Amino acid sequence: MIYLQLFFTFLQIGAFSFGGGYGMISLIREKVLLYGWLTEEELLNMIAVSESTPGPIAVNIATFVGSTQGGIIGSLLAMLGVILPSFIIILIIAALIQNLLKYAGVKAFLGGVRPCVIGLILATAITMFMSTILGMADIKNAMSVDYRGFIILVLLFIAAFALEKIQKKKPSPILMILLSAALGIAFYSI
Amino acid sequence: MKKHSILFLTMLKIGLFTFGGGYAMIALLENEFVSKKKWIEKEEFLNMVAIAESTPGPIAINAATYIGYKNAGVMGSALCTLGVCIPSFLIIYAISLFLDAFLTLTIVANAFKGIQVCVIYLILSAGIKMLKAIKKNLFNTAIIISTVVCMVLLSLFAIRFSTVFYILISGIAGVAVYLIGKLRKDGEK
Numbered sequence: 001m002i003y004l005q006l007f008f009t010f011l012q013i014g015a016f017s018f019g020g021g022y023g024m025i026s027l028i029r030e031k032v033l034l035y036g037w038l039t040e041e042e043l044l045n046m047i048a049v050s051e052s053t054p055g056p057i058a059v060n061i062a063t064f065v066g067s068t069q070g071g072i073i074g075s076l077l078a079m080l081g082v083i084l085p086s087f088i089i090i091l092i093i094a095a096l097i098q099n100l101l102k103y104a105g106v107k108a109f110l111g112g113v114r115p116c117v118i119g120l121i122l123a124t125a126i127t128m129f130m131s132t133i134l135g136m137a138d139i140k141n142a143m144s145v146d147y148r149g150f151i152i153l154v155l156l157f158i159a160a161f162a163l164e165k166i167q168k169k170k171p172s173p174i175l176m177i178l179l180s181a182a183l184g185i186a187f188y189s190i
Numbered sequence: 191m192k193k194h195s196i197l198f199l200t201m202l203k204i205g206l207f208t209f210g211g212g213y214a215m216i217a218l219l220e221n222e223f224v225s226k227k228k229w230i231e232k233e234e235f236l237n238m239v240a241i242a243e244s245t246p247g248p249i250a251i252n253a254a255t256y257i258g259y260k261n262a263g264v265m266g267s268a269l270c271t272l273g274v275c276i277p278s279f280l281i282i283y284a285i286s287l288f289l290d291a292f293l294t295l296t297i298v299a300n301a302f303k304g305i306q307v308c309v310i311y312l313i314l315s316a317g318i319k320m321l322k323a324i325k326k327n328l329f330n331t332a333i334i335i336s337t338v339v340c341m342v343l344l345s346l347f348a349i350r351f352s353t354v355f356y357i358l359i360s361g362i363a364g365v366a367v368y369l370i371g372k373l374r375k376d377g378e379k
Contacts, residue, residue, distance in 0.1 A: 020249035025352040044306035055278020056248035067286035086247030090255040110363020115330040119337025121317035138348040184304020
């Protein structure tokens with residue numbers, strides 16, 4: 001039953017992803033790869049599309065996966081699944097336990113979750129790098145390095161560094177995405 | 191009833207114009223509800239941001255639910271949450287219908303190969319930025335290093351271990367360290 005699977009998977013993502021935005025990517029990636037709903041490349045495409053369109057990344061990915069796997073009903077169920085835990089938890093906090101965050105135990109728990117989310121984001125970037133650019137998702141695959149991708153990554157870091165020096169602030173994600181699209185066309189068309 | 195429709199329409203507008211996720215939205219929410227409408231005090235707004243960041247789920251949804259409830263109860267929070275989601279739902283649903291066809295064009299496919307690399311860069315730089323901002327102590331360093339090492343190694347050996355467990359284990363470790371510290375302090379008294 002794809003509808004139930006979509007709803008409950010995104011319910012789990014909504015309930016257990018901390019840190020918003022990129023903090024949610026590791027759990028989303030785990031689930032969509034596990035069920036074969038997206039490939040690594042498709043997930044990366046979707047994150048870029050989410051960055052370039054309005055709205056929360058998690059809602060955008062839920063809508064997209066829901067739609068490709070189960071049409072309009074699938075996309076509605078996946079979106080409801082991902083927002084429902086937030087909705088219920090915030091209602092409980094706003095209505096009943098205003099000072100939930102002031103309890104020492106809750107503070108200590110969140111104090112443990114915070115560094116973990118950073119670790120998850122870094123590890124997700126590293127595993128994505130290994131599977132798409134080094135071409136080895138796990139050690140059973142031989143390495144097949146995508147040199148063009150590697151060069152583009154290095155160029156992006158250099159460009160971001162230079163733009164930050166010139167503008168005195170980090171370049172926006174959309175600017176970096178446009179730049180990488182141009183680099184992609186230039187390098188992969190050769 | 192008027193308040194309900196204002197809330198819904200304001201959230202719809204914010205949902206349509208926030209690019210770049212949660213934090214960009216926080217700035218817009220502050221502008222609308224604290225500066226312009228004065229429906230929420232500055233201090234309560236900051237408290238709301240702390241709650242939205244610390245609870246699971248998208249920050250924008252958490253913030254919308256909270257603001258809706260504070261101004262117009264459960265009905266208000268449902269309207270705000272839906273309002274903030276509807277624009278991105280419609281846009282992404284439309285994109286989902288033709289993205290595959292769009293990607294069959296060679297030039298688009300090549301552009302997206304570059305974009306995929308960019309997303310890895312974006313995630314990595316987001317992680318590095320958070321790494322710079324967090325307090326550097328033994329506990330945080332230990333959790334970050336062990337999470338990264340475990341997750342990379344386990345995925346390298348194709349062993350399944352859900353992200354949910356990393357979150358739960360780290361949270362429990364936080365509580366354990368707090369309790370041990372408390373016991374020690376009590377022992378000294």
